[in-house]
Amino acid sequence: xxxxxxxxxxxxxxxxxxxxxxxxxxxxxxxxxxxxxxxxxxxxxxxxxxxxxxxxxxxxxxxxxxxxxxxxxxxxxxxxxxxxxxxxxxxxxxxxxxxxxxxxxxxxxxxxxxxxxxxxxxxxxxxxxxxxxxxxxxxxxxx
Numbered sequence: 405x406x407x408x409x410x411x412x413x414x415x416x417x418x419x420x421x422x423x424x425x426x427x428x429x430x431x432x433x434x435x436x437x438x439x440x441x442x443x444x445x446x447x448x449x450x451x452x453x454x455x456x457x458x459x460x461x462x463x464x465x466x467x468x469x470x471x472x473x474x475x476x477x478x479x480x481x482x483x484x485x486x487x488x489x490x491x492x493x494x495x496x497x498x499x500x501x502x503x504x505x506x507x508x509x510x511x512x513x514x515x516x517x518x519x520x521x522x523x524x525x526x527x528x529x530x531x532x533x534x535x536x537x538x539x540x541x542x543x544x545x546x547x
Contacts, residue, residue: 406504407462410453413497413517416490417450418467423490426473427483435480435531442487442524446494449517456510484532491525494518 424443431439454464473486498521501514522538529537 409501409504411465413501414453416494416497417446419471420446420490422471430480430483484528487528491521494521
């Protein structure tokens with residue numbers, strides 16, 4: 405098992421929570437409910453990940469004071485792009501955990517985290533009108 409990979413995944417959960425909080429100011433209506441749901445799911449995953457680290461005698465890394473999205477967020481479309489990016493980062497981190505552990509419980513948790521982040525990324529791509537809305541291999545860098 406690789407504590408460093410789990411710490412990296414925890415970092416993406418911290419970044420996701422921060423990003424969901426930031427974009428809430430730009431997304432209303434039906435999207436506001438999906439933003440709240442996404443934040444709650446990342447919060448739960450963060451808590452589970454911190455617990456796993458403590459159970460394995462590691463101190464969970466704290467969140468940063470702020471995170472820099474890949475592009476400035478100033479409206480609905482840029483907020484959706486930030487959500488896609490943070491979910492893609494989360495997919496990549498949890499895939500990294502999958503590749504580095506034989507622990508069945510951790511693998512199950514990492515696969516669930518990867519899958520739910522990929523579904524949320526697809527949801528945000530659809531909301532943004534991006535095609536294709538889904539990608540072939542979530543968590544794998546393209547190009």
